Amino acid sequence: MSADPTQGLFFRDALLVDPEALRESRGHLLVEGGRIAAIGPDLTPPEGARVIDCAGRPLAPGIVDLGVKIGEPGERHRESFGTAGRAAAAGGVTTIIARPDTEPAIDTPEVLEFVTRRAAASAPVRIRHMAALTKGRAGREMTEIGFLLDAGAVAFTDCDRVVTDTKVLSRALAYARSLDALVIGHPQEPGLSKGAAATSGKFASLRGLPAVSPMAERMGLDRDIGLIEMTGARYHADQVTCARTLPALERAKRNGLRVTAGVSIHHLTLNEFDVGDYRTFFKLTPPLRAEEDRLAMVEAVASGLIDVICSMHTPADEESKRLPFEEAAAGAVGLETMLPAALRLHHAGQVGLARLFRAMSYAPAQLLGLEQGRLAAGAPADLVLFDPDVPFAMDRFALRSKSKNTPFDGQMMQGKVIATFVGGLCVFGEV
Template sequence: MSNGLILFKNARLIDPASDREERGGVLVRDGLIQAVGPQVTEASDAQAIDCGGQVLAPGLIDMRAFIGEPGGPYRETLKSAGEAAAAGGVTTVVSMPDTSPALDDPAVIDFIVRRARDTSIVNVRPAAALTKGLEGREMAEIGRLREAGAIAFTDGARSVTNAQVMRRALTYAGDFDALIIHHVEDPDLVGQGVMNEGEFASRLGLPGIPREAETVMLERDVRLVRLTGGRYHAAMISCADSAGIVRNAKDRGLPVTCGVSINHLALNENDIGDYRTFLKLSPPLRHEDDRQAMIEALADGTIDVIVSDHNPQDVENKRLPFAEAADGAVGLETLLSAALRLVHSGRLSLPRLLRAMSTRPAEILGLPAGRLAVGAPADLIVFDPDAPYVLDKRQLRSLSKNTPFDEARLEGQVSTTMVAGRVVFQRDTM
């Protein structure tokens, strides 16, 4: 559908930025929201989309997705990732720098920006490498990378173990108001571990990863933030102790935010069952008590955002013994459906959930999206939160099919996705 005058009518409007929920419509012109509210019912010369009472909300913003380009297009391309994202209601994706070559050079960042513009139907904002070659030894050129289009700085799935390097990065990033995103997992404490340390790992005969691998790194980082004043975002936390560390940092007024993977909100270590490698993740799935703590921390605002942690892996890397299989699961297309379990169970309100998936990521990244307001970008989704379906991984738009939710009963399907005023996805049943 062309980028012109489009009217969404008969919608259940939810604006997570203002907690407003009402019946009405949205008028879009030239990629921006021109009018919104109960008074928006008709518009001459507009192409109308009748939402049929479904939810209309800002598009989701996913702050953590691994995409194969450059170097691994067999896992995922910018095009296929965009198609999966649109089908899942994600209108902006922050791509990680774990590519080949790594995104540690302005020319490579520029390539991703141009390639995404030409091939992806959603917004792709690259995060640049925090250190050269993702090796954790020498800080990347944050200023030049930011000028080239990097929205944040991270070493992706790797942790910067050298405290002096992290201190310098936080200090230098502060000069540019740049955001540091860090994977909080001490590789030395992880060791040979492949799942959460505890009774269940012992029963399976698998080496465990202690929670301290996460909390030790997170505690160190918070102290460095206090020392430098740099903006810091823990990419994903997964246990109750980590939530306590972030809560204390926020109480002290430190510029610290954090995310949680949808997998750690919807699943626990018991779901691994009989060595299901599609559930081998980093950080690992934790005990049910930790999952409950993550939900509570999300509800009280300690956790800021929910991410898909989309990490496509091919069959050769997953059809292996559990200890040898690669970490990661795809998640762009199932992010919203899996998250709606929290709404259906009464743990979160729908506006609160959407705030963690659209408004709050936009605020942290400095994007104008994530709100239903006049003048805001027309990155919008229409979805039925109660539409039931059984996930068939063969129907996923991602090139890789390593989903932890295969054959799961889910509720909530996206009907329409709009990016910058252009409808990029419409489900056939709409």
């Protein structure tokens, strides 16, 4: 149900999840003019404000999802700005950071301006775009980073196409450094990773699947860290998934390099055995890892070594998934399932709510220079009210995304969004 964003909103008796201060506390929150006006345990609703009784349920900053694939332009049959926006609102995601791996790639200011207009006209949530690091994502010539920044690009990445020419990458990083632009890399050694559908080990051997060693990720990150040390650029590793990669990440941070890292919700909550009998909804890039790696990623999120949790939302149509495992498209949708999947870590006592939302909201917003992701006076009223304890069975056909390729189909999950607000406007839910 929509409401006038200029009308005051008063959230009464909420569990306020503050990811900036890493604190959870009972209290009230007042929204005026689309922004958070006040927070505290002793507030009273001003005259004329609409009161929402939270009954002790969590109220947190809306999720800022870094790395969402949307099919516009070129693959609108998989996902549109409208369907992605509605899925995001239902999942508590208030800001989508869209990837440039479209057809054509978002590699010129003209394409960027086109998708920016389309997104603003079609989606109920905020959508910001990353731009390609090299033209056509081909790894041969860097894009016009300065012009793309002026047109609104928040970061630069070739997504899962690793730039193999080290000289091209070093030049792009040096130029990005001169503009303080963020470069997002995909840490994989491309030769070893080519054609892989699983992580090497006994399971992949028994299933006869082409596999890649976890060392391919470590080698990819080591190369990128060397270039970051040489150029001084800002760098974010989009997905760190292996325990062997973490020492290199920790050393880079300890040495003062401007390096951050993310992990997808699927690599935090699933492992290689979930592939089972060649279930293609579990085919991801990078592939699902061993349980020991998954647990190491959870601990790295809890400690803050890994900064960002993302959905890595990658829609795929039925035809591209109904193929033998090796040939099937990689990726899974995650805009609507990210929050309930993340709450598995909360219910298991592994990661607290404030730390989860630091990784899902505050850290990605800070990384990209956005004012979202905070529960503080003056911040945009991009909020999610949810009940972490409601159980439900995931039905992929109930998802709002055009594509239904979720690995959580049929699984029991816990935690549902009650309402989502963008700038004080209710974009999902009935409150």
